[in-house]
Amino acid sequence: xxNVGKADELKIYTLVDDYAGYNSPFWAGHGLSxxxxxxxxxxxxxxxxDTASDxxxxxxxxxxxxxxxxxxxxxxLSHSHYDHTGGLMGIMKELHKETPIFAHPDIxxxxxxxxxxxxxxxxxxxxxxxxDEIGKLGGIWILTxxxxxxxxxxxxxxxxxxxxxxxxxxxxxxGLYKLENGRVxxxxxxxxxxxxxxxxxxxxxxxxCAHPGIVxxxxxxxxxxxxxxxxxxxxxLHLVSADMQRIKKTIDALKGLGVQKIYAGHCTGLKAxxxxxxxYGDCFEKLHTGKVICF
Ligand SMILES: [Fe+2]
Ligand SMILES: [Fe+2]
Numbered sequence: 705x706x707n708v709g710k711a712d713e714l715k716i717y718t719l720v721d722d723y724a725g726y727n728s729p730f731w732a733g734h735g736l737s738x739x740x741x742x743x744x745x746x747x748x749x750x751x752x753x754d755t756a757s758d759x760x761x762x763x764x765x766x767x768x769x770x771x772x773x774x775x776x777x778x779x780x781l782s783h784s785h786y787d788h789t790g791g792l793m794g795i796m797k798e799l800h801k802e803t804p805i806f807a808h809p810d811i812x813x814x815x816x817x818x819x820x821x822x823x824x825x826x827x828x829x830x831x832x833x834x835x836d837e838i839g840k841l842g843g844i845w846i847l848t849x850x851x852x853x854x855x856x857x858x859x860x861x862x863x864x865x866x867x868x869x870x871x872x873x874x875x876x877x878x879g880l881y882k883l884e885n886g887r888v889x890x891x892x893x894x895x896x897x898x899x900x901x902x903x904x905x906x907x908x909x910x911x912x913c914a915h916p917g918i919v920x921x922x923x924x925x926x927x928x929x930x931x932x933x934x935x936x937x938x939x940x941l942h943l944v945s946a947d948m949q950r951i952k953k954t955i956d957a958l959k960g961l962g963v964q965k966i967y968a969g970h971c972t973g974l975k976a977x978x979x980x981x982x983x984y985g986d987c988f989e990k991l992h993t994g995k996v997i998c999f
Contacts, residue, residue: 706853708900708929708931712904713741714903715997716908719761720762720993721970723992725992731993735754736970737753737791738910740910749855750777751854755790755832757787758831759797760791762795763795776803778803781807782898783811783913784827789827790827796833799842803843812827814882814883815893816880860898861897861924861925870957873917873920877942877944878893893915898914900929904999906935914941922963936967938997939970946976965984966984967991968990
């Protein structure tokens with residue numbers, strides 16, 4: 705348990721999602737990037753959560769939303785996948801100031817798909833940059849598997865260990881591999897960390913792709929904070945390749961945990977979004993670029 709504190713206000717800007725919304729001036733693009741404004745006692749902390757696949761998308765949409773990129777105080781990379789890290793280099797060039805970047809220590813691993821052909825899935829060297837290049841642009845790497853507090857109310861879950869995963873979420877839904885001591889082994893995306901923020905309504909859980917399973921992530925955030933009220937889940941839930949049985953189990957478990965609102969997009973998938981809409985009604989909202997959510 706850590707003393708997570710409590711935010712007075714939380715505002716989430718959807719800077720990039722795969723969908724731009726109906727009749728929208730925003731640019732959609734593969735991946736996810738969210739900006740969190742955490743306000744406590746009149747002080748605001750701006751956390752950039754993921755950088756989508758390209759900085760141009762993030763910066764264009766930031767301009768339309770009237771957000772100055774230099775106002776970002778810190779960056780969180782939820783996991784290594786290029787659709788969450790590809791914008792890092794371009795964003796750091798724009799920020800050009802000393803900026804803490806929080807991620808799991810395995811964020812630089814070599815991760816890839818082999819079907820239909822080889823595809824490198826990790827941080828793209830030209831768009832995401834190397835550890836040293838980002839350091840030269842002011843990035844201060846804080847690489848930890850442990851939970852860590854970022855601002856009053858806001859904290860990272862750290863790694864969700866195998867034993868912490870809910871049984872039906874142990875099967876990883878991405879067909880990826882990674883290199884480990886020169887061997888090719890299945891990649892279960894152990895490097896994924898999520899963000900949570902305790903607001904006056906309860907916990908708001910923010911996930912990049914939720915590869916460890918959204919139910920396991922919610923439970924971990926509850927355990928760290930010792931708070932049982934979960935107000936909302938926001939982000940990508942990676943159910944795009946899940947069967948209906950897993951989708952149903954996920955929805956039942958989230959309802960069982962008392963999660964009141966779902967804002968899902970990116971890799972959630974149409975089938976799961978339709979199921980959430982049916983189960984949650986107006987308490988389900990599809991995430992899209994440009995959407996601003998206030999808590
Ligand atoms: Fe993703
Ligand atoms: Fe991912």
